Amino acid sequence: MPVAAIEEAAERLAGLEGSALRVRPRQCLNLRHLRAGCSACAEACPTKAIRWSPRLRVEPFDCAQCGACATACPAGALEVRDSVWCRRLAQISRAVAGTGRVLFACPLHLRRDRSLRRRTDVVEVPCVGAIQPWEIVAAVAFGAASVLLLEARCSRCTYRVAHGRAVRTVEEAQSLLAAWGRREEVRLGSEPPASTEAGSAFRALAGLLPQKGRSADEELARRGLEPQEIGGDTTQPQDPGEGLERWIPSSHRKLLFFLHRLGEPAADRVAPNAPLAHVEVAPDCTGCGMCAYFCPTGALRKRETAGKTELAFRAQECTNCGFCTRICYQGAIRTTEARPGAVLSGEEQVLWSGRPSTPQERLARRLV
Known part of the structure; x- marks a missing residue:
């Protein structure tokens, strides 16, 4: 999508901002990557004020400011004030x-x-x-x-x-x-x-x-x-480092807050339909780091350590949006049931470590 088209779509999305809704266009998955294929907000909107067909169509005057789109959005592009x-x-x-x-x-x-x-x-x-x-x-x-x-x-x-x-x-x-x-x-x-x-x-x-x-x-x-303390709008977007701007949705921060209030989890897994997830990387991962570059919350991060590239994951910041699985051109990443302990502790896990391979190296391995 050309930059001008992205800016135009972001401006249209911002038109939904009102008495109940806060809009962060840069968090929209479809504006972050062409292969996002997200239609969560449009499917939830009861007035059809927002549609992806396939381009973004927004009718601000049809918006009821009900907040259903904010409930559906996994990336924090649309949030309740x-x-x-x-x-x-x-x-x-x-x-x-x-x-x-x-x-x-x-x-x-x-x-x-x-x-x-x-x-x-x-x-x-x-x-x-x-x-x-x-x-x-x-x-x-x-x-x-x-x-x-x-x-x-x-x-x-x-x-x-x-x-x-x-x-x-x-x-x-x-x-x-x-x-x-x-x-x-x-x-x-x-x-x-x-x-x-x-x-x-x-x-x-x-x-x-x-x-x-x-x-x-x-x-x-x-x-x-x-x-x-619960998850108000005073929290600033994370420093992207290498990648696009990242933001942990306010709704996700509030969920974490009240999960802590529930005490220690009783199970070591959460059903896959929950807004939490664990991420696994296959051995054929090339280490390109595009999943981390585009991750809307910063749950996935790429870093250089001791001459190696590492792909790290923090379950506490993952909303189970599935974005990484859709944009990985190798099909090397997948989401599974979240581990409640890792979600509460905020611990970081290294999913992949090594030297990123070039297209020529990958082709050579296939020919051998």
Whole structure:
């Protein structure tokens, strides 16, 4: 793709930035490499405001700022703004503190069943497809015994395309929690559980009056949390060294934070559908380092040590985007189930060490 075309596409992508979305065009996999073939944001977008067909088409006025694309993007090109996720995390915290569970519901559900608005276990989201795995993990880390995503209206909703993203989010969260030995209930459901809160009649009347409670910052502070500590936008992009600019998505940093809060993992592997991965390199790797050059998060790095080239991998920074497997022209790299211990520890593993081979040397070996 010509540089001018890349810059034009980056400018179009930046047009999605708004009240809820933060855009980092340089992180977009399709703008980093021609063979990326990523369509995650377009598949998740319920309004078709973003499409790859095959060129990027963006309609900013069609964007609902729901955040489903940010949930789907594995590289941090599209992210939910701090003000939005902080407010939602505070709502999750209040729900768990009040009832021991979380019930995610969209505006359509809340309009059809107004009693939901008066329940302290309800967390309003623009769309269930916008819920991210880390939010479910956070709810469990706070002490929730169950997390339910209401889907009764999804089949009739104009945003129904995003329902598939919600299904994947639940599956990813279930895989993560299982690896940590947690048995809390996490599922999609058509009917909200019966409210067990005492004094519901009084709250029904009180719900008609304006209420003033803790602000989002105050609620998070009550739990000893600060946005910057969890994964706010204050983190600067990593120094690329040799390669393109790297950025660990805010959602991934928040996921790591709350996985630490869950304690020690119970399994030595996480299911392959989780947003974590382990990387393996085949013996026929040539050491070209292109996987590290293009890696959006810096999980893969190439370095020169004692006259040798090393390809190193840090599982903590890998989002399981699969980018490296698609762009390796040798087919020498693959992703497998993540090792929770390596994810939490941040340890680095050398995947390959040696002297990179030239095309002539590789051809000579094949002819022998």
